[in-house]
């Protein structure tokens with residue numbers, strides 16, 4: 001797995017997914033065994049470790065932070081963190097089955113509501129709702145994944161399930177391509193550890209009225225495997 005590290009210009013890379021099927025899809029693409037637990041790969045000092053953190057921003061931040069701290073304490077810190085997984089895509093901006101590389105991971109429901117509209121953390125003076133991707137990492141992914149769309153990825157605690165909610169997000173985030181549930185948390189943990197960060201998503205469903213039967217999870221997982229394969233096979 002040294003190739004991926006060289007490709008990204010980094011020595012050690014942590015890839016964080018939410019669920020195990022996403023982790024396995026990535027391991028398949030990387031050509032790594034799917035039955036080796038992430039903890040073992042971490043302890044063995046593997047250059048690329050793929051870990052499933054759980055769904056949502058809290059689990060994502062906590063697990064990422066734990067992996068980064070263990071690696072740092074062992075003297076083999078991660079230089080880069082990629083949050084990867086499936087996501088909802090905004091219609092007319094990205095297709096189901098498509099790939100998105102996040103320029104920014106935005107905590108779209110972190111803030112305060114008011115009669116005058118939603119107030120972000122920035123507007124409240126409590127920090128920032130926006131975590132920017134590392135430019136070098138973003139460009140490295142862009143080169144190996146030329147078909148990927150590049151734009152903002154929203155992080156939400158609730159999957160959007162109505163046309164009204166989708167339209168609100170569309171208005172508030174005209175550059176958003178996708179929504180998921182972990183990016184901002186993974187990015188925050190990476191930033192606090194001084195590691196580069198980027199979010200990589202493949203689209204399983206359109207953002208909008210809830211229609212679980214229409215989710216194309218196998219197609220999105222297959223796209224995730226293909227994307228991981230590109231990361232692994234192109235030499236730096």
Ligand SMILES: O=C(O)c1cccc(C(=O)CC[C@H]2O[C@@H](n3cnc4c(=O)[nH]cnc43)[C@H](O)[C@@H]2O)c1
Pocket residue numbers: 018019054055056085086087088089156158159160179180181182204205206207212
């Ligand atoms: O079927 C459901 O209602 C449902 C509710 C919560 C989570 C899921 C998952 O499948 C979790 C996996 C993972 O998927 C990401 N994801 C995929 N599509 C979306 C979306 O439209 N909005 C937000 N997140 C999405 C998310 O990052 C989850 O971790 C199913």
